[in-house]
Amino acid sequence: MKRINLKYLVISLILILSLMLSTGCAVPRIDISPAPPPSPAPAPAPTPPPTPINPTWTPPPSGNQAPVLPSIADVVALVKPSVVAITTEVVTFDFFNRPFTQQGAGSGWILDESGIIVTNNHVVEGARSITVTMDDGSTYTVDTNAVFTDSLNDLAILKIDAPNLPALKIGDSSKLKVGEWVVAIGNALGQGIRATEGIISRQDVSVPVAPGQTLYNLIETSAAINPGNSGGPLVNMAGEVIGTTSIKLVDVQIEGVGYAISTETAIPIIEELIKNGYVVRPWLGVVLYTVNQFAVTRYDLAVEEGVLITQVVPDSPADKAGIAPGDIITVLAGEKIATAEEMIRIIHTSEIGQRVEITFWRGDTENSTETILAESPRP
Numbered sequence: 055m056k057r058i059n060l061k062y063l064v065i066s067l068i069l070i071l072s073l074m075l076s077t078g079c080a081v082p083r084i085d086i087s088p089a090p091p092p093s094p095a096p097a098p099a100p101t102p103p104p105t106p107i108n109p110t111w112t113p114p115p116s117g118n119q120a121p122v123l124p125s126i127a128d129v130v131a132l133v134k135p136s137v138v139a140i141t142t143e144v145v146t147f148d149f150f151n152r153p154f155t156q157q158g159a160g161s162g163w164i165l166d167e168s169g170i171i172v173t174n175n176h177v178v179e180g181a182r183s184i185t186v187t188m189d190d191g192s193t194y195t196v197d198t199n200a201v202f203t204d205s206l207n208d209l210a211i212l213k214i215d216a217p218n219l220p221a222l223k224i225g226d227s228s229k230l231k232v233g234e235w236v237v238a239i240g241n242a243l244g245q246g247i248r249a250t251e252g253i254i255s256r257q258d259v260s261v262p263v264a265p266g267q268t269l270y271n272l273i274e275t276s277a278a279i280n281p282g283n284s285g286g287p288l289v290n291m292a293g294e295v296i297g298t299t300s301i302k303l304v305d306v307q308i309e310g311v312g313y314a315i316s317t318e319t320a321i322p323i324i325e326e327l328i329k330n331g332y333v334v335r336p337w338l339g340v341v342l343y344t345v346n347q348f349a350v351t352r353y354d355l356a357v358e359e360g361v362l363i364t365q366v367v368p369d370s371p372a373d374k375a376g377i378a379p380g381d382i383i384t385v386l387a388g389e390k391i392a393t394a395e396e397m398i399r400i401i402h403t404s405e406i407g408q409r410v411e412i413t414f415w416r417g418d419t420e421n422s423t424e425t426i427l428a429e430s431p432r433p
Contacts, residue, residue: 138188139241140186144181175207175210236289332432343394356415363378363382381415
């Protein structure tokens with residue numbers, strides 16, 4: 055039985071092999087030749103080269119040619135002995151109108167070796183007592199009768215009985231340039247004399263400080279000015295006073311904006327305070343109020359811009375010109391005016407004895423007159 059199966063198996067294999075060889079399509083063929091490569095993309099058109107600005111340009115030579123700044127420490131050492139701390143006592147009143155004594159702190163600088171000291175009016179204004187502390191710690195009580203002030207420009211001088219003091223040199227503030235280094239020295243925060251550095255940020259700045267009062271020709275500086283600095287010197291890198299620190303702008307978004315009264319403005323005023331005890335200016339003899347919407351509505355004014363006269367001093371130049379309370383001055387000395395500050399500036403930049411023309415409104419009528427500016431009366 056096993057032999058028959060083997061015989062049949064061999065015959066079957068031979069038949070199958072014959073069929074495969076005789077039929078070519080019975081075994082499939084797989085073409086594994088590579089696909090033809092894709093056609094190449096067309097080349098982009100050539101772009102012309104850019105025209106050069108300057109084919110022969112070369113970088114400038116490098117080098118450190120900046121001038122060496124003077125030492126701020128040397129400037130402070132030179133100036134600090136001439137800066138004083140000022141302590142004041144002022145009587146004021148509480149909510150229930152009860153008097154109490156309030157202390158204040160400020161600064162000053164020695165103008166003359168005989169004991170003349172420059173400071174701000176707001177440092178000593180209304181003070182019942184004034185004490186000056188020198189850099190060496192010595193103190194002097196100031197006679198309030200030896201204090202002379204000019205509130206309009208926030209300047210004051212006082213005299214102490216001390217000889218051979220180290221006076222500061224005066225610089226020319228008109229020659230300053232924006233960006234120059236300066237140092238502010240004073241009794242900051244009432245904690246003793248300290249120095250801060252900065253630069254000149256702006257010149258000839260005007261800042262309103264109170265109703266009807268504007269300080270002109272100020273120097274703006276980035277040197278930190280804090281309470282107690284008022285009245286101290288702002289000095290250049292030669293140690294010369296070019297300003298007296300006065301005010302700063304305070305706001306959450308403001309930093310490093312302080313102001314000093316330039317020596318160009320201050321020295322002529324200081325000279326008059328020393329020689330006369332007060333400042334002599336051209337004088338019209340009126341009390342002013344800037345016309346605003348409230349005044350227009352309240353007093354039914356015929357104009358919406360100008361200066362309302364609220365008071366006229368008897369026998370003053372304004373009185374002689376026929377100006378009366380309720381008039382609105384719109385033009386003075388040929389200049390149109392809209393605020394009390396502008397009118398004050400025009401008067402003070404005029405000359406004593408100068409004839410000026412005045413245009414004013416009285417009710418619904420525009421009028422013209424003229425007068426001669428007189429010398430301001432003694433305070």
